[in-house]
Amino acid sequence: MTSPDPALRQHGLSQQSLHHALHQERAHHDRCRTALAAMVDGADEQVVVGENASASGADAEVLGYRLRSQAKAMHELPEGPLFFGRLDFGGQERQQALHIGRLRISEHPAEPPLVVDWRAPVSRAFYQAGPRDPQGVAVRRRFGWAPGSRGDSADLTGLEDEHLGTGETGTGESGAGESGTGESGASEIVAREIERPRVGPMRDIAATIQPEQDDLVRGDLALSVCVQGAPGTGKTAVGLHRAAYLLYTHPQRIRRGGLLILGPNPTFLSYISEVLPALGETGVRQSTLRDEIARHPVKGADDERAAVVKHDARMAEVLRRALYARVGGGEGIGPLAVPEGSYRWRVAEGELLRIVAGVRAEEPPYAVGRERVRTRVVRRILEQAERRGGPPGAAWLQKISRARAVGEYVDAVWPRVRPEEVVCRLLMDPDVLALANRLLERLDVAVPAARSLRGDGELRFRAADGDLPGAVAGAVRDALGREGSVGVVAADGDVDRVREALRAAGIEAGGADELGARVAVVPASVVKGLEYDHVVAVEPAAIVEAEERGLHRLYVVVTRAVAGLEVVHGRPLPW
Numbered sequence: 189m190t191s192p193d194p195a196l197r198q199h200g201l202s203q204q205s206l207h208h209a210l211h212q213e214r215a216h217h218d219r220c221r222t223a224l225a226a227m228v229d230g231a232d233e234q235v236v237v238g239e240n241a242s243a244s245g246a247d248a249e250v251l252g253y254r255l256r257s258q259a260k261a262m263h264e265l266p267e268g269p270l271f272f273g274r275l276d277f278g279g280q281e282r283q284q285a286l287h288i289g290r291l292r293i294s295e296h297p298a299e300p301p302l303v304v305d306w307r308a309p310v311s312r313a314f315y316q317a318g319p320r321d322p323q324g325v326a327v328r329r330r331f332g333w334a335p336g337s338r339g340d341s342a343d344l345t346g347l348e349d350e351h352l353g354t355g356e357t358g359t360g361e362s363g364a365g366e367s368g369t370g371e372s373g374a375s376e377i378v379a380r381e382i383e384r385p386r387v388g389p390m391r392d393i394a395a396t397i398q399p400e401q402d403d404l405v406r407g408d409l410a411l412s413v414c415v416q417g418a419p420g421t422g423k424t425a426v427g428l429h430r431a432a433y434l435l436y437t438h439p440q441r442i443r444r445g446g447l448l449i450l451g452p453n454p455t456f457l458s459y460i461s462e463v464l465p466a467l468g469e470t471g472v473r474q475s476t477l478r479d480e481i482a483r484h485p486v487k488g489a490d491d492e493r494a495a496v497v498k499h500d501a502r503m504a505e506v507l508r509r510a511l512y513a514r515v516g517g518g519e520g521i522g523p524l525a526v527p528e529g530s531y532r533w534r535v536a537e538g539e540l541l542r543i544v545a546g547v548r549a550e551e552p553p554y555a556v557g558r559e560r561v562r563t564r565v566v567r568r569i570l571e572q573a574e575r576r577g578g579p580p581g582a583a584w585l586q587k588i589s590r591a592r593a594v595g596e597y598v599d600a601v602w603p604r605v606r607p608e609e610v611v612c613r614l615l616m617d618p619d620v621l622a623l624a625n626r627l628l629e630r631l632d633v634a635v636p637a638a639r640s641l642r643g644d645g646e647l648r649f650r651a652a653d654g655d656l657p658g659a660v661a662g663a664v665r666d667a668l669g670r671e672g673s674v675g676v677v678a679a680d681g682d683v684d685r686v687r688e689a690l691r692a693a694g695i696e697a698g699g700a701d702e703l704g705a706r707v708a709v710v711p712a713s714v715v716k717g718l719e720y721d722h723v724v725a726v727e728p729a730a731i732v733e734a735e736e737r738g739l740h741r742l743y744v745v746v747t748r749a750v751a752g753l754e755v756v757h758g759r760p761l762p763w
Contacts, residue, residue, distance in 0.1 A: 278326035652758035657689030672721025
């Protein structure tokens with residue numbers, strides 16, 4: 189056997205003890221690999237058990253989704269070493285040793301982990317402890333793995349112990365009999381890992397995070413962190429590790445609000461794509477700025493003043509207000525009645541108002557708020573059903589959740605919307621607004637006139653000249669020549685005639701509740717809250733005459749268009 193190196197003997201680490209330590213650590217890694225395989229199998233088993241769980245429909249769906257997501261994430265874990273460090277604590281905890289890795293591994297959830305996740309609070313000492321502040325750590329051990337290792341225990345080729353009480357460091361490589369300590373006492377394993385050539389996709393830096401990087405990674409969720417530095421200093425890696433840390437520390441809050449990795453181009457995203465999965469986080473959406481905002485062709489250019497306004501940070505609040513302005517309180521809609529055979533489940537108007545107000549007060553993301561309203565309405569019906577005949581099955585709950593009456597109520601108080609619709613509506617044509625403002629002047633309401641920043645919308649008038657059905661069909665054909673949805677809005681009593689006229693002209697049209705239809709014929713009384721790229725308003729005079737507050741209804745009709753409004757009339761216009 190090669191004689192022990194003087195430096196190793198000084199630190200109590202002989203060649204014999206080095207080989208013994210490597211043998212123990214390799215055995216521990218084999219044990220971890222077996223435990224991880226059992227965790228993957230257990231996740232699959234839980235999916236099967238969850239499918240047979242007796243829970244209410246909504247709870248069962250949530251449980252099933254979580255279990256399937258967990259199993260999917262376990263299967264997608266990339267191959268590689270399962271730990272890269274170890275902490276031996278001094279004092280009363282002298283016997284406690286924690287291995288630090290990229291995810292938690294245990295043989296049983298109630299037992300101490302074989303590997304502690306690098307993001308756990310106790311792991312912070314691995315990155316922050318030092319001779320001046322050992323943080324209870326007696327020995328910090330780092331492991332050296334063969335480059336490109338896929339996690340075979342034989343690839344564990346070296347280790348390095350740092351005795352924080354003395355500031356001494358001992359390193360060793362199996363078989364070579366070599367060891368040493370840098371002149372400054374810095375970790376040779378860390379130095380080799382940092383200096384390894386950048387070949388292939390970006391690697392995670394969980395094993396080599398420096399104290400100042402760790403401070404950025406673990407910064408408070410409420411802080412906006414801007415990482416700046418020269419090329420190759422780890423800016424992107426720190427950002428990705430912070431994302432992984434936040435997902436671990438605040439899982440419900442982050443997933444509820446959503447997490448998006450935004451990069452400058454697809455090549456960059458491909459380069460960093462393996463980092464988060466290696467850290468145990470899968471399913472995080474990555475996109476480019478162009479993919480997020482350039483889903484429609486550019487048709488114009490803003491002047492400098494308009495560009496400054498649109499790019500001002502305060503525009504985010506303007507857009508938020510414009511989005512939530514669509515949410516109604518539900519006043520005047522009345523109680524909800526959901527038919528089931530000969531029976532009708534009812535939710536009182538006051539209860540509905542409280543549900544909408546409660547969800548809005550929580551300020552959730554817009555789409556989340558929609559589903560919360562639906563879920564809480566269905567929950568009220570479920571409570572009635574349980575009192576009447578015991579807990580119903582999951583199929584019943586799903587049927588009630590998808591009931592037409594429930595969907596119509598949710599659409600009325602919390603309309604479905606696309607991002608581009610909000611922007612287009614906010615920057616609408618000054619002329620789908622001059623018309624609306626002329627009506628507004630006659631309504632005697634305390635609402636200020638609207639002002640638009642958009643200049644590419646269209647307002648057209650089409651006189652019927654004795655052939656109203658033909659004029660309506662012509663307007664719809666023109667609208668179909670453009671991109672987007674078409675809403676044909678008429679007085680309630682004229683809807684059937686309008687639909688028949690379109691059918692005779694060979695134009696297929698659905699109703700207001702048929703969300704997938706390109707053309708929808710909509711009664712004026714139900715158009716509030718709906719929006720279409722192009723609106724054909726049929727005979728405004730008839731819409732006004734159909735009800736006592738007809739001008740108010742007409743104002744709603746002419747403000748439903750996002751990009752184009754065509755008014756078709758055979759009688760004098762009522763403004």
